[in-house]
Amino acid sequence: MLGSPIPEPGTYVLTGPEQISIRQAVAVLSALLDRPLSVHELSFEEALACFPASTPELCRRSLLETLGEAASALAPTTDVEHLTGRPARTFSDWAGDHVAEFAVSAPATHGDRG
DSSP states (O other): OOOSSOOOSSOOOOOOSSOOOHHHHHHHHHHHHTSOOOOOOOOHHHHHHTSOTTSOHHHHHHHHHHHSHHHHHOOOOSHHHHHHSSOOOOHHHHHHHTHHHHOOOOOOOGGGOO
16 A cells, blocks of 8 residues: 555655665575575576576566666665655565565475486
């Protein structure tokens, strides 16, 4: 539900209350799930190749640029509070409330197949 009054149309930068890198987010999830998780860096080209072939190039590039190094460089804003009427939550608080959705079985590797 939107906060009151309805905000002006425009561009908003939605962030949490803190800057957090992908590595920091993975460390939070690793602690919450009580299992080791790691980050495997891909080149931009390798990451582009992970999308289905039918994904438009503009969408692939836009998503990767949004999730890349620039994402952790964004300074926190108050735009979430402006739009919702509530302050943004930390990644740790949000992930803790959704830990069940993250707690899926790890995929089998070739070595796990009898």
